[in-house]
Amino acid sequence: MSFTHFDAQGNAVMVDVSAKAETAREAVAAGRVTAAPETIALIRDNRVGKGDVLAVARLAGIMAAKRTADLIPLCHPLALTSVAVDLALNEAEHAVEITATCRITGRTGVEMEALTAVSVAALTVYDMCKAVDKGMRIEHVRLVIKTGGKSGPYQER
Amino acid sequence: MSFTHFDAQGNAVMVDVSAKAETAREAVAAGRVTAAPETIALIRDNRVGKGDVLAVARLAGIMAAKRTADLIPLCHPLALTSVAVDLALNEAEHAVEITATCRITGRTGVEMEALTAVSVAALTVYDMCKAVDKGMRIEHVRLVIKTGGKSGPYQER
Amino acid sequence: MSFTHFDAQGNAVMVDVSAKAETAREAVAAGRVTAAPETIALIRDNRVGKGDVLAVARLAGIMAAKRTADLIPLCHPLALTSVAVDLALNEAEHAVEITATCRITGRTGVEMEALTAVSVAALTVYDMCKAVDKGMRIEHVRLVIKTGGKSGPYQER
Amino acid sequence: MSFTHFDAQGNAVMVDVSAKAETAREAVAAGRVTAAPETIALIRDNRVGKGDVLAVARLAGIMAAKRTADLIPLCHPLALTSVAVDLALNEAEHAVEITATCRITGRTGVEMEALTAVSVAALTVYDMCKAVDKGMRIEHVRLVIKTGGKSGPYQER
Amino acid sequence: MSFTHFDAQGNAVMVDVSAKAETAREAVAAGRVTAAPETIALIRDNRVGKGDVLAVARLAGIMAAKRTADLIPLCHPLALTSVAVDLALNEAEHAVEITATCRITGRTGVEMEALTAVSVAALTVYDMCKAVDKGMRIEHVRLVIKTGGKSGPYQER
């Protein structure tokens, strides 16, 4: 078992996917931002008319997915065909739940794009709410589903 | 209690900091990537000579701090004077621990820069190791310390 | 009368503002997107609950203001202290009216930042609505007010 | 009739083009910058030897077309195969006329790329000339021709 | 013999590659940074444990290859499938030798991506070492091999 992002001398490399076939690929990632109950209530109460934190974070997540190769050093630049980011309030657990789904027909997977979308959407929730709650935390950012590609499907257990 | 990033009509705005004084500001953020014990061992064993995951992630985090205003819609563009990102293996808890410290003399804080550095360093750890462990998770991304600025210091409890 | 962005040999140059004093500066720009009456009605009807075109365009305008120096070859990179973008429906004239206000304490003005915010907000309105109306037009993008700096205030007549 | 950039709940989405076929696509956009007659004369007189405003704006437009997906939140990242931007003086109407043509073989159209190229070329003309004429205006930015793709050709009337 | 990046009127254009077939393409570029012998010794001595200049420069080169179309005005945006950057100390000639290899299946070559990777890796070596040696020089940045595409293979003599 070894890392694919280093060569035999330990030098960082972008994995060569030139010989891979283009296939339909999808990745779903998820995460959450936990906050004080009052913060979650404030996000909820402001959704209609006074300023929708979740809508801003959704856009930030979508735009960040497109910047993944600029941010993650060894990621391939990819022409994503679909990015969707969903945010929902989980009032019982005082959290904003975030899910991102990315698709491409390409030579490499889009896990990092989905994870980046979730992370930047979460950071944006933090930014929008930090004046009222600096104790928020980003938790459980993870890959949920991956399909397409030679390594076979992945499903979070 | 209300959000600073919306005006009275609920429109998203960048907070106007024109009238604020320039002061020395610092923010420390932290987070971790949890992984299978074998993955943590592999990261450890590869540090000397075969490819240093943590060194790649450190650079990615530093570079991402500089891109914060590109990623987070309502963040101000800032001329950071210092960014440091530290990654360390926590073998007992099967985790990579990440800390980022940002400094500026400016009109607004650098929390988002530190949190972005931690998040992108964590995403880079995921990217480097995902061929061997897709079940890794990014956890506990949070603000640890904030000093400078009118709102007073913040210290994670 | 001559251009400031060329030297005596006609070579493009970034104007040297090193010797200028830092002063408080503001610029207001405006413009509009004209559309079919049905398109304007659709934007209006979708604002509550079904998808707010103007909110997406507002964010795009704010983010674009921060990218001005990346887009306009001879613009100085600036640390904007405030960006506000407003969009409103003008149903009588079948248009979306867009205004952007930028502020900085710096050595050079922020007209281009305000104009870039208006233009990208307008382009985003077009993008969001183009499936139903390809005949929309961006009109009257112009500087409305400029204050601060040696050249004195400017007010659109 | 509804917007394609929102889902049934009104959340902004990037349209999923994964299932679309790759076809040859082209878009032509146009617009103009109006200015004082003296400004147009100055642009004309400086073209040979003293600094070519139109050449700088042409390059800015070409480069901006490549940044479209960074600027317009729900645009897909695209590997453009051709971008051409033309600028010409219209002395009779005291204007700089701008046209941009983009091409791709891909799953989605390039209207936004052409419109972005026109807009940024126009902004660059403004920037280059604003020291002598702050009253310039960007007008009539619009789609002229679109071919390729399922929705059929579009021709400005 | 004429330039491909200008039209008949001398206007800069991005070459239209829409009609070209997608083929496998590769480019190898090389260059070096010359330095004082003490600087080369310091780089060598720090490689283990104290800070690896070459590893930082390698990552910078890989990331820069992905930014080529942002930097070089008339370059096409490309979805690179492989980027490798190698740096080695040439102690006899007091130099850091840099090689970059880029691959793609596409309509245009990747020479500029390989040359950009070498240049930015070299600039990064300079940046890392400039506190001890401002007299370093970047030399011999050139195309070594190019394969694929209609114009046939190129091999540096």
Next chain:
Amino acid sequence: MSFTHFDAQGNAVMVDVSAKAETAREAVAAGRVTAAPETIALIRDNRVGKGDVLAVARLAGIMAAKRTADLIPLCHPLALTSVAVDLALNEAEHAVEITATCRITGRTGVEMEALTAVSVAALTVYDMCKAVDKGMRIEHVRLVIKTGGKSGPYQER
């Protein structure tokens, strides 16, 4: 003698300049592109009317200076107050000579900005001419003058 860009453990760091005073700083860098005599003649003959390679490269260099902190991992983001790039034909030595001058009032120097401007201008010359001459080389990229800052002036010998 040691590197400033690594901490005591050998981790890459952005140098902390928070405590430095803001002073006027300038850096001049230079370099050249060598080419076949026919290529130099073609650049010269095309300058009037048929397409000015040097004007395109000048703009690319200016724009690249503004992107330096995006490219060089440990560079600070800076608000440059002046960037000038000059290109001249040296027909006797079959070369394009490139010089870049950057200025700032800030806490850190602008050597990297000037060197990046030279490098990207040189790469752009290569790109514009590569269809006629793949054997061009970028040579002698170096710091010529540096003033301002605690370490004192530097003058190339």
